[in-house]
Amino acid sequence: MRSIGEMARSSGLSVSALRFYDGAGVLVPARVDPVNGYRWYGPEQFEEARLLARLRRAGMPLADLRLVLAGWSSTDTELVRRLLQTHLNRLERDLSDARRELSTVRALLDHKESPMTSPRTATARFTVAACEMAAALDAVRFAASTDPDLPMLGGVLLDIEGGSLHAVATDRYRMAVARARGTGDGAPRAQIIVPSPLADAMRALLSDRGSVQLTVEGNHVALEAGARQAAGQCLDHDFPDYRRLVRLPAGARALVDVPALREAVETGPVRIAEARGPSGVSPRLSVLKVGGDGTVAVCADDDDSDSVAVNRDFLLHALAAGARDQLILEFGAPTAPMAIRRTDTEDTFSILMPVRLDA
Structure with a gap:
């Protein structure tokens, strides 16, 4: 007999999933302790649990899962094969529908794009205390993405507007936001994505004393700290609207x-x-x-x-x-x-x- 924890570790189903399938009558434990309520599974149920985990990952509906497991031990497997094919046909239809909807969204995005000057092509100068800039980078750098398929997230967004600079980083699974106060030059809002290596080079220049100047000119950014400078090209991408994501x-x-x-x-x-x-x-x-x-x-x-x-x-x-x-x-x-x-x-x-x- 296996405990529910042992069954979870060996089958690929979580403990909560096993509890759910017990309550739904899909995979009922061979024995439940009447005193403490612990669930115990028989050796023959391990194969069923592994099968259930695979079908679950394939997104099979609960009603079909119940029938597949009920028919799995039968010598007549026609029902199981038909249920598998029906689910596969359903997935293919759903994929076709998703492709069609995403194609429409891409078309809407093409119409939305405008040749007007965007915040990431602006020019701006921002003066900030070195300690504040260092604290902002330290607060967000850990959340920057390393996924090569999402290059627009592979750095730190610097969003300069008025007397504020927001540093933002995200890898989809987490997001970090920090604000540093300073003095702007009155230019319109500017947004740049500083690649992670350049952000690290900027951080290395920052000490606890004095102030530094951040200069943005199109896709080029420079941080000047006294006689030292860290400069380079920004990522040529748009960053998601983090202000919507933090609500x-x-x-x-x-x-x-x-x-x-x-x-x-x-x-x-x-x-x-x-x-x-x-x-x-x-x-x-x-x-x-x-x-x-x-x-x-x-x-x-x-x-x-x-x-x-x-x-x-x-x-x-x-x-x-x-x-x-x-x-x-x-x-x-x-x-x-x-x-x-x-x-x-x-x-x-x-x-x-x-x-x-x-x-």
């Missing part, structure tokens, strides 16, 4: 002691995501929950609807980038992004996308 639903807020939470995350229980992350490896997850007393706990499972699962390494990076002993964790719905905010400003924060454990 999060209201939720619970918890003030956390960063060293204590970091230790809890590093030593606490870890779940393995079913889906692979940006590196091609299934990421390790930490399940967080805000208690009634406002404390944040690292949970062993996601039984509670208020718990949120996030990439463990991404969370540790965000806590380190916050550079404070205390930070605010902001939770919305389990499917909404989680924000990590500083206590002294609302302008510098990180966002982590939640991971569905039953996906």
Whole structure:
């Protein structure tokens, strides 16, 4: 007999998915302990669980899953074959529909594009304290993408408008935003994407003293710190509108002691995501929950609807980038992004996308 945890690890289904399929009557445990409710699975159910995991990844509807498993052990496999072919035909129709809709969206995008001057082709000069510029880069650099298929995310966006500079980075799974105050030259808003290597070179010039000048001329950017300079070409892409992406639903807020939470995350229980992350490896997850007393706990499972699962390494990076002993964790719905905010400003924060454990 296998416990539900052992079955999850060996079958590719999460514990929550196994519980769901038990409740739906698709894969019912061979035995449930009447005292503690623990589920136990028989040896013959391992093959069924592996089959269920494959069909689940293929997106087969629940009603069909139930029939496939019911007919799997039968000598007459005609029904199973017909269900598989029906689902494949459905996927092909859906793909055709998706291609048609995306083609329409591309056409709309072609009409939307305008030859007018955009913020990323503007010219601007911005003077800022070196320590503020350094803090802004430190707060966001960790979130820059390394995915070669998304070159527009492979750097740090510098958004200059008036007396403010926003630094932004995202790899789709997380986003970091930081604001630095300085003095602009009155030019219109300018946006540039500084490639990650150039952003690192800029950071190396920054000390805790004095001010630096950032100069943008079209697709060229230069940071001058005294007699030293870091300059180069910007990425020739448009960055997504981060202002839309940071509008999060209201939720619970918890003030956390960063060293204590970091230790809890590093030593606490870890779940393995079913889906692979940006590196091609299934990421390790930490399940967080805000208690009634406002404390944040690292949970062993996601039984509670208020718990949120996030990439463990991404969370540790965000806590380190916050550079404070205390930070605010902001939770919305389990499917909404989680924000990590500083206590002294609302302008510098990180966002982590939640991971569905039953996906």
